Amino acid sequence: MRLLSTSKVKIGQFVGRPIFSENGNLLLGKGVKLTKGLIDKIFEHDIYFIYIDDEISKGIEINNVVDEEHMAKFVTSMKKVMDDAIFGDKNKNVSGFVPLETFKIVQDLVKALIENIMSNKDVLYSVTELMGTDMYTYKHSVNVAILSILTSKSLKYNYKMIEQIAIGALLHDIGKINVKNELINKKEPLTDDEFDEIKNHAKYGFEIVKKDVALSAYVKQIIIKHHEKLDGSGYPSGIESKDIPEFVRIVTLCDIFDAITNDRVYRKRIPMYKALEILMTDAVFKLDRNIYRHFVENICIYPPGSGVKLSDNREAIVVKYRREYPSRPLVRIIDKDDLKKSYDLDLIDERTIFVENVIELDF
Ligand SMILES: [Fe+2]
Known part of the structure; x- marks a missing residue:
């Protein structure tokens, strides 16, 4: 099995791993022989890479921390969570919240993620090829949760704490529900005002969760502080290391890694080995060196099939x-x-x- 850009896929090749659409439905199963129509369909769904099975790649096995089928389910659940979260209205004196039934989805999702990861002991993380850019924010949240669970496991956190970190990681960008989609998906460079509005998502997120009794103080801190940097160069408050707890720093590092290793509408992704170099440089002043060391242990830099x-x-x-x-x-x-x-x-x-x-x- 090997990874191929959709533009290089040829008629008659066989699908190596199942492909899911942006709403989590199976688009093409493993073993399907590709036709022109099917390749067009993959393109229509904005899927840029697929795994194919052929003679040259015989015997190459790909094993991911979370398989595509589970991932598709998790990403769809995450979409529901963000769709259901309520942004408050100060003028009407209504505070934001995550409805209780939605919080139940978050808890189930975290439980399933932790179980998946713990039962798949020796598997390393590599970027999953899945779904179009429309689902970016949801897929990103699930990826950050997976990476945060792996890292906190390496840092020897206990189950209860891993659970809280994972909930925080899933909800870290929840404030984006109050930022216009056109802005999040904008292809052209952002103006200063637009960039400031995107940066506001950390504060917006805190507005949603601050009075929510179902969510712990850990989760709330992750949401408000996940863009802060140890040298004070982050946002929204520019606080420094002493005010940024380790469990927040874990999510920050995983967030940056996933953001730069995925394709976005405005730029191509960076390969994992390069992303790790960027993080290592940043880890000197902005991120946490010890967390970086544990994070790297879980990453597969050169995934089989690539x-x-x-x-x-x-x-x-x-x-x-x-x-x-x-x-x-x-x-x-x-x-x-x-x-x-x-x-x-x-x-x-x-x-x-x-x-x-x-x-x-x-x-
Ligand atoms: Fe964020």
């Missing part, structure tokens, strides 16, 4: 990734002139060769 370019210019597909040797995966060297001549190379045995870049496969 394309890489080696230092000697050869192109390859990642076959196997090892947690202990993240920069030394087992790869399959591609001979584009004759795919049958492709062969496996273990970078553990080839110490002078290293992965230089993640590339999109073009065949």
